Amino acid sequence: MTRIAITRAVSRALQRCELTHRPRRPVDLALACSQHATYEQTLRDAGCEVRQLPEQPDHPDSVFVEDTAVVLDEVAVITRPGAQSRRGEVESMAVALEGLREIVRIDPPGTLDGGDVLQLDRTLYVGASARSSAEGIAQLGRLLAPFGYRVVAVPLQGCLHLKSAVTQVAPGGLLLNPGWVDARCFPGWEPIAIDAAEPHAANALRVGGAVIYPASCPRTADALRKLGIDVRSVDMSEMEKAEGAVTCCSVIVPT
Numbered sequence: 037m038t039r040i041a042i043t044r045a046v047s048r049a050l051q052r053c054e055l056t057h058r059p060r061r062p063v064d065l066a067l068a069c070s071q072h073a074t075y076e077q078t079l080r081d082a083g084c085e086v087r088q089l090p091e092q093p094d095h096p097d098s099v100f101v102e103d104t105a106v107v108l109d110e111v112a113v114i115t116r117p118g119a120q121s122r123r124g125e126v127e128s129m130a131v132a133l134e135g136l137r138e139i140v141r142i143d144p145p146g147t148l149d150g151g152d153v154l155q156l157d158r159t160l161y162v163g164a165s166a167r168s169s170a171e172g173i174a175q176l177g178r179l180l181a182p183f184g185y186r187v188v189a190v191p192l193q194g195c196l197h198l199k200s201a202v203t204q205v206a207p208g209g210l211l212l213n214p215g216w217v218d219a220r221c222f223p224g225w226e227p228i229a230i231d232a233a234e235p236h237a238a239n240a241l242r243v244g245g246a247v248i249y250p251a252s253c254p255r256t257a258d259a260l261r262k263l264g265i266d267v268r269s270v271d272m273s274e275m276e277k278a279e280g281a282v283t284c285c286s287v288i289v290p291t
């Protein structure tokens with residue numbers, strides 16, 4: 037299978053990003069750009085064709101493209117991000133996905149962030165977060181039912197998005213922070229607990245057989261390697277200051 041990874045150049049305004057759970061700290065923009073370039077190369081090494089969208093200087097969080105679209109085999113859903121400051125990010129993603137997928141949209145007053153949507157086979161688990169409203173989640177269910185997908189809302193606590201708390205790292209295996217989400221929400225899936233010293237360790241990006249993973253979580257990375265998982269570490273320190281991580285910086289489009 038080939039894959040396109042849609043990314044976006046880091047905004048020069050990244051320092052003015054939205055922050056919910058982390059204190060504001062100075063972002064080194066040059067370092068953020070070089071880390072992002074390494075992340076894109078890691079995607080290429082994992083078999084993706086990277087398509088980088090142009091910088092949006094007026095949208096501090098626009099490097100976090102994951103929140104703007106949910107791409108499935110049959111259809112792409114253009115979201116309506118929960119943060120007002122991020123609504124201007126979606127149109128260029130819709131243009132990038134034209135020709136790759138049928139496009140449908142979340143409409144006002146619904147809100148949905150792609151970071152809240154975890155696809156496990158034909159079920160989409162959606163974090164009932166401050167960013168994704170009950171109306172947005174219900175719209176997603178109505179839009180995707182004709183394609184045979186089930187949408188299930190999942191309660192969260194202590195984190196921004198569902199994929200801050202849980203992601204798939206192996207066939208049948210979910211990496212999970214049990215303090216932020218209850219493993220019983222995912223019946224039939226085996227939970228793999230993060231290292232307790234690394235609360236942000238549950239966000240991993242699985243591309244084919246590889247798992248792109250933050251260098252800031254070495255203890256959990258070692259545990260994953262011991263399970264035979266092909267972990268590819270990337271330093272995302274500057275994105276982490278903006279409450280972003282490895283899944284947030286791309287939209288993966290299987291082709």
Ligand code: CIR
Binds near residue numbers: 197280
């Ligand atoms: C925000 O608050 O929207 C950004 N500062 C971080 C978004 C991270 N996105 C993601 O986890 N999918």
